[in-house]
Amino acid sequence: MDQLVELYRKLLLKTSLDFVRSLEPKVRWENRLIGIMGSRGVGKTTLVLQHIKKNFSGKENKALYVSLDHIWFASNSIFELAEEFSKKGGELLVLDEVHKYPNWSQEIKNIYDFNPELQVIFTGSSLLEILNSRADLSRRALIFQMHGLSFREFLKIEAGLDFPVFSLESIIEQHADIAPKILENVRPFEYFSTYLAKGYYPFYREFEEMYDSQVRAIINLILEIELPQLRKFDVAYLPKIKQLLGIIADSVPFIPNVSKLSDKIGLNRTTLLTYLNYLAESKITANLYSDTKGISLLQKPEKLYLENTNLAFALGQNINEGNLRETFFLNQLSYGHQVTLPKKGDFLIDQKWLFEVGGKNKSLSSSDNMEIQIAADGIEIGHRNKIPLWLFGFLY
Numbered sequence: 001m002d003q004l005v006e007l008y009r010k011l012l013l014k015t016s017l018d019f020v021r022s023l024e025p026k027v028r029w030e031n032r033l034i035g036i037m038g039s040r041g042v043g044k045t046t047l048v049l050q051h052i053k054k055n056f057s058g059k060e061n062k063a064l065y066v067s068l069d070h071i072w073f074a075s076n077s078i079f080e081l082a083e084e085f086s087k088k089g090g091e092l093l094v095l096d097e098v099h100k101y102p103n104w105s106q107e108i109k110n111i112y113d114f115n116p117e118l119q120v121i122f123t124g125s126s127l128l129e130i131l132n133s134r135a136d137l138s139r140r141a142l143i144f145q146m147h148g149l150s151f152r153e154f155l156k157i158e159a160g161l162d163f164p165v166f167s168l169e170s171i172i173e174q175h176a177d178i179a180p181k182i183l184e185n186v187r188p189f190e191y192f193s194t195y196l197a198k199g200y201y202p203f204y205r206e207f208e209e210m211y212d213s214q215v216r217a218i219i220n221l222i223l224e225i226e227l228p229q230l231r232k233f234d235v236a237y238l239p240k241i242k243q244l245l246g247i248i249a250d251s252v253p254f255i256p257n258v259s260k261l262s263d264k265i266g267l268n269r270t271t272l273l274t275y276l277n278y279l280a281e282s283k284i285t286a287n288l289y290s291d292t293k294g295i296s297l298l299q300k301p302e303k304l305y306l307e308n309t310n311l312a313f314a315l316g317q318n319i320n321e322g323n324l325r326e327t328f329f330l331n332q333l334s335y336g337h338q339v340t341l342p343k344k345g346d347f348l349i350d351q352k353w354l355f356e357v358g359g360k361n362k363s364l365s366s367s368d369n370m371e372i373q374i375a376a377d378g379i380e381i382g383h384r385n386k387i388p389l390w391l392f393g394f395l396y
Helices: 002-014 044-055 078-087 104-114 151-159 168-183 192-198 204-231 235-250 258-265 269-281 309-315 321-333 389-394
Strands: 033-038 063-067 092-096 119-124 142-146 285-288 303-306 347-349 353-358 372-376 386-388
Touching: 002 044, 002 063, 033 044, 044 063, 044 092, 044 119, 063 078, 078 092, 078 104, 092 104, 104 119, 151 192, 151 389, 168 386, 168 389, 192 204, 192 309, 192 389, 204 235, 204 269, 204 309, 235 258, 235 269, 235 303, 235 309, 258 269, 269 285, 285 321, 303 309, 303 321, 309 321, 321 347, 321 353, 321 389, 372 389, 386 389
Parallel strands: 033 119, 033 142, 063 092, 092 119, 353 372, 372 386
Antiparallel strands: 285 303, 347 353
16 A cells, blocks of 8 residues: 555646646535546546645645556455555545446445545546446446536646636627637637647647647557447457548548448448447547437437547548538537537537538528527637637637
8 A cells, every 4th residue: 555655645746736627616526425537538637636636735645546557456455445544544535547447336335335434536437337337326426527628728728818618608699799808818710720639638738749649549548448348349340440430530521321331340230330339438439419319329320520629630631621620519519518410500509509510601501490500610700690619619
C-alpha cells in the first residue's frame, strides 16, 4: 500500500487547478458512492485528482487515489485496500479505471456496505454497464458522464477567457445578442479550425504534433482491449472495422447499407449491427436514428458519424467539410439533448427544434409543421433563424 500512496502523492503534486472542467460543479461530491464514466482521454483522472487537491488540502492522507491497472492489484483486492485505508482514518478512496479489475462491482458494493464512513469515487470506460452490474450499483451510485472539451472550454484554455454556458433555448432565441458580446473578447474563427482538428481531448497540449498518433492509440486500445474485454468483440474483424471508420471519416455523411457492409466486412447482419452499437457505446462513432424510443442492438442506424471531429482528422484522408460541420453539431448537442434524424432537415433536437447544418450561404428549406433553424458555418453573427455554428460549442 505504501507504493500506491507514494504514486498518489506524486500525481497530486503534478495536478494543476488552472483549468477545471464544466462537469466539476455538477457532480454531487457529497454522495457516498460516485461513478465518473467516459471514453479514454476525456480527463476523468484529472477531474478526480483536482477534487482531492481542492478539498483535501493539508489532509491529503485522508484521501487516496489508485489506478486499478497497477500491478499491486494482481495479488491484492480493492476490498482489502479499502479496509486498511479506512482503519487508518481514510475518508475518500478513488478507484480509477475499474474496468481493468475483475468483479469490481461486487467489491465496490461490499466496500460501500461494510465501510459506511468511507466515500468511494470510481471511474471507468463508457462501456461499463452500471445498471446491469451483478452488484446492482445503480441503487447506490450517482453516475456522471464525462465528455471531451467543448469549444467554450477550449477557448478558456487557449485564450484564457471564461465565457458562460448558454442553454440551447437561449442560443436559438438570443444568438444575435450573445454572439456580439463574445466577439468583443475573441474572434472565434481564430481558434475554431484548430478545435475541430485537435481540441476535443484535454491532452492536446501535452502531445502537440503527436496528437493524431495519440488519438489513434486511444482508438486502438478501445478496439483491441476494451471492446474484446467488455463486449466480447472479435479482434479478427479489426482491420475491416478500422477500414469502416476511415470510410465514415471521409463520407458525406455515411448512410450505411447494411447488406453491402455485411458482405464487405464478412460479418452477418446481426453481428454487424451489434458491432455498430458497440462502436457508439465506446464513443468512437455516433449513430443517428430516426427514433430513439426502444432502440435495440439490431436496429439499423440511419446515419453514421464519428463521435467527434478530432477522430476524423486522425482517421480520414479526404475529410468532407459538410460531414465535419454535422459531426461538430451532433457532438456538442448530444451533451444533454436527444438528437434524432427528422424526415426533413438534418437533426431534430428533443423532438422540438429542427436544424439544418451548412455553410454561410445555406438557405432555409421548408417544413410542413416545424420552424427550421440553420446552424451556419463561416459566419460570426447570425440573423433570425440563421445561427453561427461555432456558438453551439457553448452548451457546456
